[in-house]
Amino acid sequence: MQVRTSLPMEREPCVLALGNFDGVHLGHRKLLLHGFEQAVVLGVGLDVLIFEPHPLKVLFPERGVKLLSSTQERLQYMEELGVHTVYHLPFTLEMANTSPEEFVEKILLPLGVMHVVVGFNYSFGAQGKGNPELLQALGHKHGFGVSVLQAQTIDGRVISSSSIRKAILQGDIQLASSLLGHLPCLRGTVIHGEERGRILGYPTANILTSDDFLIPKRGVYAIWSLIDGRRVLGMMNIGMKPTFHEMYDTVVEVHFFDFDGNLYEKEITVFIEARLRDERKFDGVNELLKQLDKDCSTAKAVLNQTRDR
Template sequence: MEVRTSLPMEREPCVLALGNFDGVHLGHRRLLEHGLEQASRLDVGLDVLIFEPHPLKVLFPEQGVKLLSTSQERLFYMEEIGVRTVYHLPFTLEMANTSPEEFVEKILLPLGVIHVVVGFNYSFGAQGKGNPELLQVLGQKHGFGVSVLQAQTLSGRVISSSSIRKALLQGDIELASALLGRQPCLRGTVIHGEERGRKLGYPTANIFTSEDFLIPKRGVYAVWSMMDGRRVFGMMNIGKKPTFHEMYDTVVEVHFFDFKGDLYDQEISVFIEHRLRDERKFNGIQELLAQLENDCANAKAVLGL
């Protein structure tokens, strides 16, 4: 799969999927699969157009939208699905002020679109005035087809990035996993922490995550990661260390059950299987150690160890 950060010099006929695709959840997958069906019918490739950064971060920075996936993760899943080319174009205030007609003429047509696939709530152009209905009108004018996919649901729930964010912030890992179609993942770099866990017999990898990405509700989770080609299981704590600090930043730390090695400065992905409990403040080290032992047993039971 090719990744481009600018419009092509020459038009190459394509079916184009439009959206941000944060998380590449089941709804996104259905849209991309429909795009592949259209591409096969028309004997062309399926391309995707994504604006970076997320338009909401430019238009409404005060909202502080947190993302579900990194650019690398999105690209991995899109390549897995069968996308030919992903266009990562910069989203600026100038782009935000482009009219719907200019958006089609200056961006879509140079990409060589012969068919466009969008979700029912896709908007484009200045002040979001462009909607799927207008896109269909402009498609008729310029000679490309438009497919509009309605909301995808799972057990009566609409599948959306916002609903997945809400589930994670509530600690509902099962719901988030169902809507994503896979386990939620936290990706970050292992950094030095207070090393208190090592002294207690539970060494942890402290993970520094980008402030752009969503961290689930504070608490303890059963997790796994891939290390040296094998799956390594563990438990993760997301919290502010209330037993030891009155005030502390939220940290992410993972204790792996069967791993010995130096992870410092390495980037790792941690896949979340289940939320075990809320964060708690303990009355001393012994009470904390007893709970950690219990957490360890519960995590192993959940993970089938």
């Protein structure tokens, strides 16, 4: 798969999928599948256009939108799905002020689009004035087709990045996974913490996450990670350490069951299988240790059931 950060010098005929593709969830995959079908009919490749940063971060920074996936993760998913080329372009205020007509003429036509695939709620151009109906009209004018996919649902629930964010913030990992079509994850750099876990017999990797990404509801989770190519099981605590502190920043701590290496300064991704319990304050270290033993057993049982997935 090619990744380009600028428009091509010459038009290269393609079917183009448009969207943010945050999380590359099942709705996105349905859209891409439809794009593949159109590409086969036309005898061209399927390309994708994404912008960085997320347009909402530029247009509405006060909303503090948190992302489900990094750009690299989105690219990896798209490569696995067989996308031919991803155009990864910067989203600026100048781009935001481009009219729908200019967007088509200055962005889509130079890409050589023969057909465009979008979701029912896709918007483009200054102030979001461009909608799927206008895109179809502009496609008719300029000679390319447009497919508009309606909302995809599972058990009556609409699949969307916003609904997945809501599920994760509520700690509903099962729902989030079903909508994503894969496990939600956290990524970050392992840093030094208070090292209390090591003293207690439960050493943890403290993960510093980017402010750009969503952190699940506080609590304890069953997780796994790929470390040096090996799937390592563990449990994760997201919380404020109420047993030891009255006030503390929310931290992400991971205890791996079968790992004894040095992870400091390494970038790791944690895949979340299940939420085990809420965060709580314990009456001393002994009570905390008893609960950690229970959490460990529960997490191992959950992870052993999903080991072959």
